[in-house]
Amino acid sequence: MPERRPESRTTTIEGTPLRWLEQPASEDRSGVPVVLVHGIPTSSALWRHVVPLLPGLGVLVPEMTGYGDSIPAGAGRDIGLAAQADRLLAWLDGRGVREAVLVGHDLGGGVVQIMAVRRPELCAGLLLTNAVGYDSWPVPSVKVLAAARGLVARLPGRVVTSSLAGLFVRGHDNAATAAESRRTHMRPYLEHGAGPALARQVASLDVRDTLEVSPRLAELRVPARVMWGDADPFQKVEYGERFADDLRVPLHRIEGGRHFTPEDHPDVLAAHVLDLHREVVQRRR
Incomplete structure (x- = not known):
């Protein structure tokens, strides 16, 4: 049987377009999808090598x-x-999702922490990787880019993407994957x-978003995993050790x-x- 590719979908949330990739569940009947959330400077394509390894599960891959x-x-x-x-x-409410396994990398890890703390009844499981x-x-x-965001906004595209190249070189432990990753994520x-x-992205980063929820991570009572390069x-x-301690799981x-574990591993x-x-499914039986 040929491999089913995730379907690209779009909706509007309070006037904001939201795009995602969706792999419909073909074997799992739990009704608990896996939600994969990316970080910076990536996109939903960060999970392109992970989704095919989750056969049968319902998988939702939003693009922030x-x-x-x-x-x-x-x-x-x-x-x-x-x-x-x-x-x-x-978005999940609009899709009728009552429970989900939340998985986040980099900024996406911060996003799923906020989601889990604000709506613990929705979070059936939580996985953080290099978050x-x-x-x-x-x-x-x-921080340097944020301080110079006015200049960054005026730079030619090739200069901007060249300046980001070092992140991919330093963030991957596989050179070939780093090159593929750079091509994939610089195209948009x-x-x-x-x-x-990039100027908008770095200007939006505020550490108070995670500091506000971090004291409540230890209150979560959900199955969890913390995986770290x-x-x-x-x-x-x-920081991975700190997450593992708060969530009461091994690191x-x-x-x-x-850094880029979804691509390297x-x-x-x-x-x-x-x-x-x-x-998660066993606990619900």
Whole structure:
């Protein structure tokens, strides 16, 4: 049987277009989809190697407003983490999703933390991988971009994408994957105005979004996983240890792994997602 590709869909949430990829459930009857949320400077394409390794599960892969091919929708809108979380919660409500396994990487990890704390009844399970949280972000290089966002907005697209190249080199432990990742994620920037897009993204980053919810992470009573590339130069493994402590789970280290775990280690990540989903389903029986 040929592999089914995720379907691209679009809706509107309070006047804001929202795009996502959807893999309909073909075997799982639990009614608990997996929601995969990306970070910066990526898009829903971050999970392109993970979704095929989740056969049978219902999988929803939203694209945050102002990122990827949703860059144009970010103009004039709040694209901070708290606003993204509220938008995704409204989207899930509109789809009739009552429970979901929330998976987040980088900024997406911050978004799913906010979602889980604000709506614990929706969060059936939580997986964080090299996620922002507490006071771990924005990282120094992004702070520099934010401080110079007026200049960044005026730079030619190729200059902007070249300046981001170092993030991919430093953030991957596989050179070939880093090159593929850069090509994948820089395409939307070049097509939709790299300078203004990046300027809006970095201007929206506010550490208070995660500091506000971090004291309540330990109150969550859900199955959880924390998976970390322990050589991540951006989100240090010490923060992974802190998440694991708050969520009362072991830290699953990827020795020598760096930041972009969904791209460098999709098999490991998919295995943890499948294991977490099984636990969620077993608890509901």
